[in-house]
Amino acid sequence: MDVEKLFVFLTIGVSVSAIYAVSATGLVVTYITSGVFNFAHGAIGMFLAFVYWELSVNQGWPVPLALAVTLLVIAPAIGVALDVLVMRRLVQGASLATKLVVTLALLVVFQGAVLGIWGVELRTLPAFLEGRQYSLAGLQITYHQTITVLAALVVAFGLRFLFKRTRLGVAMRAVVDNPELCAVKGLSPNVVTAASWAMGSSLAGLAAILIAPGLNLEVNTLSLLVVSAYAAAVVGRLQSLPATFVGALILGVSGELVGAYVPAGNEWLANLRPALPFVLLFVALLVRSETRLPEKLKTHAEPAPPPLRTGIVLGGLAVGVALTVSGGLSPFQLLIGSKGLIFACIVLSLVLLTGLSGQVSLMQMSFVGIGAVLVGKLPEAFPYPVALAVAGLVTGLVGVLVALPAVRLRGIYIALSTLAFAILMDKIVFGNRDVLGGGTTLAVERPNVFGLDFSSERALFVVLAVVAVVFANLFLIVRRSRFGRLLTAVRDAPNACQTLGMDVTRAKLKVFFLSATMAGVAGAFFGGLQSRVGQLDFLYFRSLTVLLVATIFGITSVSGAFLGAAFFVVLPELTRNADSAGGQALQPLIIGLLAILTARRPEGLAGRLRAALRPALRRVIGFRPVASRPELPIELSTTPEIDIREVGTVGAAR
Amino acid sequence: MLFGGVLALDDVELAVDAGQVTGLIGPNGAGKTTLFNVVCGLQPPTRGQVALDGDDITALRPFDRARRGVGRTFQRLEIFGSMTAYENVRLGAEIRQQWDRSWPDPDEKAAEVMARVGLWHVADERADALPTGHARLVELGRALAAGPRVLLLDEPSSGLSEDESDQLGLLLRDLAGDGLAILLVEHDVDLVMGVCDRIHVLDFGHILAVGTPGEVRRSEAVQQASLGTTAAV
Numbered sequence: 001m002d003v004e005k006l007f008v009f010l011t012i013g014v015s016v017s018a019i020y021a022v023s024a025t026g027l028v029v030t031y032i033t034s035g036v037f038n039f040a041h042g043a044i045g046m047f048l049a050f051v052y053w054e055l056s057v058n059q060g061w062p063v064p065l066a067l068a069v070t071l072l073v074i075a076p077a078i079g080v081a082l083d084v085l086v087m088r089r090l091v092q093g094a095s096l097a098t099k100l101v102v103t104l105a106l107l108v109v110f111q112g113a114v115l116g117i118w119g120v121e122l123r124t125l126p127a128f129l130e131g132r133q134y135s136l137a138g139l140q141i142t143y144h145q146t147i148t149v150l151a152a153l154v155v156a157f158g159l160r161f162l163f164k165r166t167r168l169g170v171a172m173r174a175v176v177d178n179p180e181l182c183a184v185k186g187l188s189p190n191v192v193t194a195a196s197w198a199m200g201s202s203l204a205g206l207a208a209i210l211i212a213p214g215l216n217l218e219v220n221t222l223s224l225l226v227v228s229a230y231a232a233a234v235v236g237r238l239q240s241l242p243a244t245f246v247g248a249l250i251l252g253v254s255g256e257l258v259g260a261y262v263p264a265g266n267e268w269l270a271n272l273r274p275a276l277p278f279v280l281l282f283v284a285l286l287v288r289s290e291t292r293l294p295e296k297l298k299t300h301a302e303p304a305p306p307p308l309r310t311g312i313v314l315g316g317l318a319v320g321v322a323l324t325v326s327g328g329l330s331p332f333q334l335l336i337g338s339k340g341l342i343f344a345c346i347v348l349s350l351v352l353l354t355g356l357s358g359q360v361s362l363m364q365m366s367f368v369g370i371g372a373v374l375v376g377k378l379p380e381a382f383p384y385p386v387a388l389a390v391a392g393l394v395t396g397l398v399g400v401l402v403a404l405p406a407v408r409l410r411g412i413y414i415a416l417s418t419l420a421f422a423i424l425m426d427k428i429v430f431g432n433r434d435v436l437g438g439g440t441t442l443a444v445e446r447p448n449v450f451g452l453d454f455s456s457e458r459a460l461f462v463v464l465a466v467v468a469v470v471f472a473n474l475f476l477i478v479r480r481s482r483f484g485r486l487l488t489a490v491r492d493a494p495n496a497c498q499t500l501g502m503d504v505t506r507a508k509l510k511v512f513f514l515s516a517t518m519a520g521v522a523g524a525f526f527g528g529l530q531s532r533v534g535q536l537d538f539l540y541f542r543s544l545t546v547l548l549v550a551t552i553f554g555i556t557s558v559s560g561a562f563l564g565a566a567f568f569v570v571l572p573e574l575t576r577n578a579d580s581a582g583g584q585a586l587q588p589l590i591i592g593l594l595a596i597l598t599a600r601r602p603e604g605l606a607g608r609l610r611a612a613l614r615p616a617l618r619r620v621i622g623f624r625p626v627a628s629r630p631e632l633p634i635e636l637s638t639t640p641e642i643d644i645r646e647v648g649t650v651g652a653a654r
Numbered sequence: 655m656l657f658g659g660v661l662a663l664d665d666v667e668l669a670v671d672a673g674q675v676t677g678l679i680g681p682n683g684a685g686k687t688t689l690f691n692v693v694c695g696l697q698p699p700t701r702g703q704v705a706l707d708g709d710d711i712t713a714l715r716p717f718d719r720a721r722r723g724v725g726r727t728f729q730r731l732e733i734f735g736s737m738t739a740y741e742n743v744r745l746g747a748e749i750r751q752q753w754d755r756s757w758p759d760p761d762e763k764a765a766e767v768m769a770r771v772g773l774w775h776v777a778d779e780r781a782d783a784l785p786t787g788h789a790r791l792v793e794l795g796r797a798l799a800a801g802p803r804v805l806l807l808d809e810p811s812s813g814l815s816e817d818e819s820d821q822l823g824l825l826l827r828d829l830a831g832d833g834l835a836i837l838l839v840e841h842d843v844d845l846v847m848g849v850c851d852r853i854h855v856l857d858f859g860h861i862l863a864v865g866t867p868g869e870v871r872r873s874e875a876v877q878q879a880s881l882g883t884t885a886a887v
Contacts, residue, residue, distance in 0.1 A: 482748055489734050489745055496732035496793070499694050500749045500800045501720035 007139055009260040010253060015145035017252025018152035019211045023229035024236070024244045025155055026203025031238050033172045033196035036087060036099050037412045039419075040106035041204050042226025047110045048075050048205030049212045049222060050118055053125050063128065070209070071202050079201030082106070083194045086596060096411040098599045100360055101551045104544050105599070109592035111219050116585030120219075127213035148210050152245075155203065159241060172196055220541075227423060228252075230416055231281035238412075251280055271428045278420040278427070285417050286405045305479045315469035322465035326458045334457040335529070336569050341464040342526050344565035347550045348471045348558065349518035354547070355556040355602070356479060357511045358491030360415045363402065363422035364546050367516045369430055369538030370395045371523025376444040376533065384448045392521040399516025400509050407508045422540035430535045441534040444527025455528075464525060471518060472558045478514070487511055545588075548595040554604025563606045666702075666861055668837075668854050670804060675826055675836045677850035677867075679843075684856045686839045687729055690806050693837075694726050695719045706804065721753060725802025727793040729809050729839070735782030739792045742781050743767050746799030763799050770828075771795040772821060787813030791822075804835045811842045823849045847871065 027041050038044075048070055056066035090102055127144035134141060162169035171187045172195070207229070208222055215221050228251050235247025259273050272279075306314075326334060346368060353359050361367075374391040382390070406417040430436045446455040447463055454463045478484045489497050490504055497504050527533045549568050554560025575586045598604055666689060670676045678686055691697035693704055695716035704712045704719075711719050734742045747763035757763070768774050771791050776784060781792055790810050797805060807826075811819045819842060826849050830836055840846045846853060847867040855862040855870060863873045 482752070485737075485741075485745055485748065486752070488736060489749075492734040492736055493732040495696055495716075496728065496734070496796070497749070498696065498716035499720050499724070499726050500746055500796065501717050501753060502749045503717050 004138075005260065009256040011139055011141060011145065013253035013256035014249070015148045015252075016211075016256065017249040018149045019207050020228045020232050020252050021152050021245045021248035022155050022203055022210065023207035023226055024232035024248055025159060025241060026200040026207070027226070027229055027233050028236060028238060028241060028244055029159070029172070029203070030196050030200035031233070033175055034083070034087060034193045036103060037238070037415075038106075038200065039100065039103040039415075040110060041200065041229065042208075042223040043107040043110035044075075044078065044201055045204035045206075045208030045226065046219060046222035047114055048078075048201070049125065049208035049217060050114050052205070052209050053123060053212075053217055054118075057123075057125070067209070071205050075202040075205040076198035079197035079199070080194045082201070083190075083197040087197065088190065088193065090600060096415075097354055097358065097360055097551070097555070097602065100412075100415055101548060101595055102599045104362075105548055105592040105595035107223065107592075108544060108548065108588040109596070111223060112585045112588035112592060114219050116589065123217040125209070125212040125217050130213075144210075144213060151206060151210065155206075156241070156245060163241075168192065168195060224423065227281060227420060228255075228277040230420075231277055231284050234281060234284040234413075234416065247284065251277060254280070271432060275424050275427045278424040281420040282405060282417065285409070285413055305476045308473075308477070308480070311473045311476050315473055318469055319462070319465050323462050326461050329458075329461075331457045334461045336573070338457070338461045338464050338529050340565045340569040341461070341468045342522055342529060342565075343546070343568045344468045344562050345464075345471045345522035345525070346519055346546055347561040347564050347568075348468075348475050349515045349522065350547060350550045351555055351557065351561050352475050352478060352518065353511060353515035354550070355554075355560075356475075356484060356491065357487035357508065358411070358494075359403075359407075359508060359511065360411060360418070360547075361512075361515065361543075362415055362419040362547065363425070363540070363543050364515075364519050365538050365543040366422045366425040366430075366540070367395050367399060367519035368523035368526055369425065369533070370398055371520030372444050372527030372533045372537075373430075373435060373442060374520070375524040375527055376442040380445075384445065387445075388447075388521060388524050391524040392517040395520025395523070396513040396517035399512045399519075403509055403512040407512070408505055419540065422543050425538070426535070426540050430538050436533065436535045441532040442527075443532050444524070444530070446528040446531070447525070460529060464529075467521075467525060468562075471522075472561070474518075475558060483507075483510070545591060548591050551602065552591070552594045552598050552604055554602070554606035556603050557606055557610070559610060560604050560606035563609070564604075666856065666859065668861065668864075670835045670837045671851075672803070672835045673830055673833050674851040675830045675838055675849050677846045677853035678837060678839045678856060679841075679846055679853060680856035680862075683858075685859045686856060687808060689856070690726060690808055690837075690839065693806060694724050720800070720802075723801075723803030724806070725797040725800055725804065726806035727790060727797055727808055727810055731786065731789050731793065733781045733784075733789050733793060734796075735780070737781055738778050739773055739781055739784060739788070739795075740764060740768060740777040742792050743771075743773070743795040743799050746796035750800040757801065760799075767795045767799045771798065771825065772818075785813060787811075787815070787818060790814070798829075802834070804837070805829070806837045806839075808839050809841060810838070811840060811845050819845055 023041070023045065027038060030036060030038050030041075051074055052066055052070040055061045055069060056063055059066075061069075086102060086106070090098060127142065128147050129143035132143045134143070159169075163173060167187065171192045175189050175192045204226075208225075211225060212222060229248075231251055232244050232247035235250070236242070236244030255273065255276050258276055262272060305311075322337075326337075329337065346364060349367075350361065350364055353361055371391040374394055375387045378387045378390060402418060402421045403414060406413040433440065436442055446460055448454065454460055478487075486497070486502060486507055489502070490507055494504055497507075526537075530537070546568075549564045550561065553564035553567060571587060571590065575590075601607060603610075666685070668676075668678070668689075678689070680686060688697065692699045692702075695704075695711075695714060695718075699712065702712070703710055706719070706722055706724065709722075711722060711724075714722070734745060737745065744760045744764035746767075747757065747760035751757045751760060768777060771794055773788070773791055773795055776788050776792075779788075781789060784792065790813060794807065794810055811822050814822060823845050826836055826838065830851075838846065838850060850867055852864065853867055853870045854864050855873075863870055865873065
């Protein structure tokens with residue numbers, strides 16, 4: 001082995017590690033203090049790197065001044081603003097899903113903001129003391145690398161001092177479990193969380209500014225680098241800063257070594273390096289599994305499911321309407337309608353998973369992609385229904401595999417593992433030239449059952465209406481079943497379920513299987529509708545958008561799924577007229593802000609609408625919730641019989 | 655049991671016998687809830703053993719322990735908040751029925767338990783809208799509906815009125831009379847002294863004293879370490 005080469009890559013690896021460590025520390029500091037795992041951490045850093053570019057490059061400010069203003073003024077201001085305006089209003093008793101959705105929405109908002117302000121053209125950020133280097137023990141080391149490592153050391157020792165030696169630091173460690181303790185320390189919990197968000201934000205910015213010179217200043221790449229920080233933070237079990245540093249070191253060094261020693265030329269291996277952080281995140285989830293108890297969720301209102309007959313009658317009516325109306329629609333309108341129906345199916349798979357059982361998936365569009373690709377790749381000899389079944393089942397099994405490592409752990413880890421898997425799918429499957437990558441697309445056939453051809457726009461629209469009705473009724477059947485009640489129980493109080501004798505892990509895996517199967521089947525139709533699918537259709541980002549739209553309209557109900565789907569297809573049409581960069585920014589901004597505004601109520605806009613319409617609806621279709629228990633038996637209505645002698649014994653025991 | 659760097663429980667030894675109510679008292683932070691978590695499997699002990707009927711169950715997962723008869727309630731409520739009180743109790747029976755076909759019909763079982771615990775008047779209230787005292791009784795009812803043999807109760811009377819507390823005491827004696835082994839963590843001294851056959855006093859992870867209510871009350875160590883210094887016990 002070439003020792004010199006090894007040392008060169010180790011040097012780079014260490015400086016990359018330092019950046020991961022800075023970013024991960026910021027993540028852990030906010031998590032420890034506020035209990036919020038900030039998925040927007042990378043996006044905030046990315047935003048700050050753009051701000052720094054604006055000040056130092058575009059406006060020509062001196063580097064130290066630009067750096068100080070960005071990291072010591074703007075970053076803390078953003079952090080404090082987020083805490084005061086968003087987090088503080090949500091976090092008290094908020095469910096994990098709510099917290100997740102809010103930070104995911106922030107991710108989307110920051111990305112939209114950067115696109116809106118700076119547009120899409122590529123920029124580069126110069127390194128500190130660009131091009132200057134010195135040699136140490138025969139190695140060429142740049143000043144930027146040196147500054148990076150020094151910055152990480154300053155952060156490490158600074159935080160150590162803060163947590164061990166200062167009142168604020170001690171309070172920060174205690175506040176999440178015990179807000180009263182802060183009061184004892186003479187600090188308001190609000191000051192403490194604001195400080196931690198300010199610090200988290202500055203650290204995110206510092207990491208992004210340090211890493212950006214090695215890359216282009218680009219929205220997606222910079223937001224995603226944070227996944228390496230997630231992995232490092234998981235190594236530290238989201239609480240230990242020294243272990244987080246170790247995790248960062250493993251990630252940074254192994255990434256460089258893979259880059260240096262894995263032979264070029266093989267498509268799958270070439271994709272391995274960008275995928276490495278996600279692989280390591282998985283490994284970290286497996287190895288560093290944490291045994292802390294699952295956090296409690298805040299429970300929410302959901303509509304009582306209508307009886308089976310109502311569901312079927314309403315569904316039949318809807319299909320009838322679809323059949324009649326479709327005759328008068330243009331092919332373009334039919335296409336939009338069909339797309340809406342498919343999104344309704346995708347959102348329904350999330351309603352089942354997140355709304356009913358409280359699990360969060362950040363990879364629903366990857367499931368959709370797997371379903372579409374499977375139907376596209378299966379030989380034509382397979383009859384369509386078989387292809388559809390294969391797509392559903394295989395996707396379901398993938399869902400189980402992804403959930404398996406994290407399902408025993410707290411909900412945040414499932415979110416992390418599904419996000420990691422979504423990005424992994426982007427990079428090594430959908431981005432692979434053998435599958436979809438490099439601008440290639442894959443043809444996906446349309447339904448064709450027993451010689452009946454449903455490939456016309458109108459026939460497909462009606463078929464999709466039937467599929468959506470089946471999905472909706474399937475969800476309602478699950479909700480009314482014992483399995484549905486068990487899932488609700490898992491969502492409301494997972495610990496109680498275990499101590500009552502329920503195999504919670506198995507229940508979670510079952511619901512993951514069902515949800516992924518639904519998404520896979522929806523994906524098969526999605527592919528058919530578009531005729532061809534490409535890499536961009538299944539980007540991880542789209543999974544986030546689907547989840548956000550689902551929560552805006554109500555992730556607990558069928559009506560929410562359909563309203564969300566309608567919004568999903570109408571929004572692009574509404575923003576189409578805006579100019580290209582602005583329009584691109586507008587959608588994520590609208591979705592993100594709406595999600596933040598509505599996150600407190602899982603029943604979403606559909607829930608409010610239902611509440612408003614309920615009296616009228618009851619008059620029209622006579623719908624009322626089914627009585628859920630037998631009447632009180634008369635012989636049991638008296639107080640239990642009491643054995644007087646027992647009471648005597650009690651007295652004697654005194 | 656190492657917990658967050660602090661030794662939460664240190665060589666605690668404690669036996670709970672069938673047909674008896676065993677009390678566990680001690681100031682806040684003494685390790686009572688940690689002990690419960692270790693017994694029902696939600697937290698692994700760093701060392702030591704949990705045995706049921708002489709079988710070592712330390713390696714079993716929480717639901718396996720529950721199926722062997724370990725049931726509990728929680729100090730920090732773990733209620734099915736989106737369901738009614740009745741549905742909570744019924745689900746306890748339903749979960750049991752899922753793995754035990756011979757278990758009675760959930761509605762029957764729920765009706766029996768609801769009456770026994772005295773919950774019919776709140777049967778149709780959403781559980782997360784109940785006052786804590788009643789929510790605790792719902793947790794007790796839910797645990798009973800699953801038919802435990804050992805029942806761990808974490809402060810079941812907090813939030814109850816004096817009358818309701820007395821009723822609870824009678825119910826606990828009654829349950830013990832049916833052969834249940836009950837481990838009771840409680841701050842209400844009158845209740846503990848009234849219903850327990852034996853009491854363990856826990857402080858800073860150590861058992862300070864064991865004995866009948868009368869013996870514990872007279873014990874000097876307990877007087878100094880806990881009864882005398884905290885209002886809680």
